[in-house]
Amino acid sequence: MEFEFRKISESDTLNRLFYVCEREQFDVNDALLRLIATESRGNLRSALISLEFVTLSGIDSVDDYLEVNGKTDFAPNLLELMTIGNYDSILTELDAVVVSYRHQLDSH
Numbered sequence: 482m483e484f485e486f487r488k489i490s491e492s493d494t495l496n497r498l499f500y501v502c503e504r505e506q507f508d509v510n511d512a513l514l515r516l517i518a519t520e521s522r523g524n525l526r527s528a529l530i531s532l533e534f535v536t537l538s539g540i541d542s543v544d545d546y547l548e549v550n551g552k553t554d555f556a557p558n559l560l561e562l563m564t565i566g567n568y569d570s571i572l573t574e575l576d577a578v579v580v581s582y583r584h585q586l587d588s589h
Contacts, residue, residue, distance in 0.1 A: 488523025497525060498532055507536050512543050 495518040502509050513535065521528035540546050547554070555578045562571045 486524075489525055490523070491518050494518040494521055494523070494525055494528050498528060501529065501532060505536075507532070508541075509535060510541065510543075513541070513546055516543055516546065 495514060498509075498514045498518060501507070502514070509532070514532075517528050517531045517535070521531065534540075535546065538549070540549060555574065559571060559574055562568075562574060
């Protein structure tokens with residue numbers, strides 16, 4: 482038997498995360514809940530697992546969540562390289578970003 486689960490909207494996912502946090506008395510900041518809702522791509526189970534991970538590990542910021550998940554903001558490094566005119570390193574950095582995002586897309 483095969484089941485197909487339809488994706489739910491990001492706003493419905495976010496509302497459910499707010500509900501769970503209220504019921505369980507979790508103190509998770511809104512920006513982090515929004516990120517979890519967005520990254521779940523309509524998969525409520527994935528969002529709830531991420532919420533559980535955040536609460537159990539003590540992650541309390543978007544930056545910490547991104548770092549733990551291997552998703553860091555590459556823009557500051559690129560801007561620094563542009564400022565000093567290190568164009569070869571810019572291209573190397575951009576290649577690494579493309580490979581990283583391609584890997585993330587392939588794994589979903």
